[in-house]
Amino acid sequence: MQKDQTLKGVLLAFVAFAAYAWSDASVKMIDGHLSPYQSSFLGAVFCLVGLPFIMKSGDRWTDIIKTTNRPLWLLRFVAQAGGTIGSVTAFTHLSMAEAFALIFLLPSFVTIMSVFFLKEKVGVKRWAAVLIGFVGVMVVLRPGFRELSIGHLGAVFGGLSGAISIVVLRAMGRREKNISLYGAGVLGTLIVCGALAIPGFQMPTSLQWAYLAGYGLLAAFAAILVMYAANYAPATLIGPTQYSQMLWAVLFGYLVFGDTVDLPMVIGILLIVGSGLLTLARERARGTPLPPALGSDAQAAAVIAPEEIPNTK
Template identity: 55%
Template structure:
């Protein structure tokens, strides 16, 4: 592996570790602030890396501009749904369970790529999709355990993130990078602002610590991911996200005292295996749009 590519992969591992700590900060807010307010402050803090996102020649007001306004609005709506879904997942579920369901992302990307980008998918990738959904059934065990809003939020978060990735593939170089990134912040910012107003409560000092951990670390993770994507192809930058499961298990055990039973561990393993198969096939095929993309992470 070339030195720059190796550096890119290591930066990706660091980025996903930072994202995991950001997600743990969300869980530490469990029961103290509503999801809308958490998303609002997180999106607001996401603007701190705008100077790093902006390419030469792009203007800050391009955050609000787009070649295709309809797709820009769809990107903003998907970012809102994904942010709310992820926050709900981490505030309702054990971290490992939340990550497991969010890791269904590659399966959703495969399905949406076939439907909207007309990509050709072989039996191995379809098999990975089926395997991924089978893992979800093992984790959820419908009829044997209670399904709560966190489960719905995680699935919505995975689907919304997949919509975002497919849209980024489709848009390619047609949109300015600052515009694509801006839509991913404006949607959550304005949408959550409208929803949080009726029950708004100013955060306490302790809550601010966790909000800053959530928002600023998520922004830092995106910055690291952009650096990684500039050094290594997306097919090598994306798989390290599964290292988040190690962080989730660690935080879950030592910080949140989560309990995972055998079926849930099996389901998590199945979902991760399905995602790994998908990434291996993506790397081998390199389909249209699967190139270096500094905005591949759903945060």
């Protein structure tokens, strides 16, 4: 019975990360005709639909802004906004496979930050995973042999911002409600990106509204599925399923966007994905108490962070 429940959780996670990939493909379809600030803001508006489903028994609407640590809550607030802008910029200017490859540096960033900010002890294998990840990035980017763009910067910044959010989740611990963690990310994107979008705001066309709805609603749906998946399977098993997004990225790139993936990029992607999987394996072996470095979307980690069960006796 337990194996069946675990399998159900893992399958739900695969569907969730497929939805995340479709969400990213939707924002890429806008093709930069709207600013990344506006796309991020309007996508977050649609993401609000998921809030009632993220709430657990006993949660209140005011819990969205309540926190046990306001400075860290605000750091996540800002980091999620920056990460969303970076990711939208990356998917606009790069192929989906290349964008995902660079964003998937997130586990390496988490390892480095955990040493400095959480004082975690990192062994040789985790440092080796970090090194492998950065070698993969050099293979993908090939600086000096190809032109780099703002999309590459956006992807790296997206991974870095996501890593900040993950480290914040670990630092805040089990006392923070999932709805507060999720709410900080959505509200940060709404307020920061909304303010930045005002100067150049333009009314989307009907087709752009459809893409924006797909971007936000699919992301919300994915977060809900990840939360349900976490009810059946541990985060250490859910984590590796995130890399299935790379298969979707290659498929979308080939069938929808006309992208090609050359041999050096394939090698770089394999190195980066291998680095992430090795990091997740080491975190599982160490029994990391809060969510492992869940790849390209910090909101996924926010909804599976284990909460303390209040003592009602």
